[in-house]
Amino acid sequence: MGAPRLHAYLRNEHPEIRSFLLDFDHRMYFFYHDYDYAWYNMCNNHFFDQAQHLQFEKFLKCEPNDKLLIFTDPPFGCRTEPIAGTLRQLTREYNKINKLPHTPLPIFWIFPYFSEHYIQQEMPHLHMCDYKVNYTNHKEYTDVGDKSRKLGSPVRVFTNIPLEVLHLPVEEAYKYCVQCERYTALENRHCNKCGKCPSKNGSTYRHCELCGCCVKPNYVHCKNCRRCTQAEEHNCEMYQANQRCWICQEKGHTEMNCEEWLNYCGASRLVYGQNDKVITCLICRKKGHNERNCKQRSKYLEEVTFMGVTELKFK
Structure with a gap:
């Protein structure tokens, strides 16, 4: 959903994996057939072509041993509420077509780490993975090039798949945390006091004794606010x-x-x-x-x- 490059990659490199692209870019109409593409608005779950919608329903019809996953890469300007609503509707449609009780579909939602709160407000079962997603066509969302962020891409993977089963590549600066029993970023050090690997933005957090939690390394503690925060232009009120x-x-x-x-x-x-x-x-x-x-x-x-x-x- 909104991931044409992934769809093209799967078609060309892994033809054994069936993929169906839902995308708002109607130009895809000239490259794909109705059985693997639909002109679609992910913000309101709207199909512009009813024939394509019927083909998508056929795609959702699965055999008992088939496994289906939703991968979505929405524009970062989208609000999380409509995207979450669409994901819920697609899940209900899948269950209805296959005559299943409520069965959640595995989801990979690509979005910036600072939207975690908004995503979990709508879909609390989605958790953020430490994996940093790089974009070749967005210089600010990569760790390569002159304009890249010092802390790497801020884009992460949110998923309802248990993080313990996701194996992140060690050669790309990820490690296995024995205490958390999952893979985390190399700079994300485990805090024994918090009982977790706390970093979210790509830096190594430090534990603040006055906050009782881990905070970003550049934060300073404000006793009046009883919080660690940025020192610049801080206004307590x-x-x-x-x-x-x-x-x-x-x-x-x-x-x-x-x-x-x-x-x-x-x-x-x-x-x-x-x-x-x-x-x-x-x-x-x-x-x-x-x-x-x-x-x-x-x-x-x-x-x-x-x-x-x-x-x-x-x-």
Whole structure:
């Protein structure tokens, strides 16, 4: 879906793999037949040619041993909501044609790492793989050339396939993390305190004791905001207005200004040492972790997560 070069590669190099291209570029009409191409808008799941749609439905009809995968490379300017909606509709269509119960289709969604939050809001079962996708026709999305990014391409693969089964090439600067039990980028060092390989942007993150989590190496800690952030043009009021509280999970304030927690536990629970060198959790009052990772959250908070949306209430 939106990946004509991959479609051409599979046709030429791996003819044993059947591929069907859904693409908005109607010029593909002159290169492919209706049985392997459809003029298509991925933002609203619209087929411009009904005959091509019928051919696509035939393609979706699978034998018991067949395996089908959706690979999509949408324009980065697209919002994630319509793309996610289309992926859900295609999955339902596949299940209907093959008379299956709800069976998720494997998905590879190519998108920048900084869109992870938006993708997981719509499709929480998709997780970001460390693999960096290079584009030969986009200089800013590659690690080759004079205008390439220092940290490599920001484009990643989001998938619902377990990351443990994806083997990334060691010769391309990837390694196997024994603790995470999956392949990660070479610069993505495992943090024993966070219990994961935290890097997302291609740099080596460092663990901030005052945040209780790993942060980008160029970030500095702001004690007023209780966060690590960029030092340049930092405005505490504006920054906090865009943050999500680590206690109530609501956007617009930090833990120190959480009215719900203040009303629930009183002002004494919001006091912490400004000169401390290690973070103090406002929930359990213990040092070394933040409120998101507090093991006593369930003592005070009842959290229910469904389809990526968490509902929270105080007990």
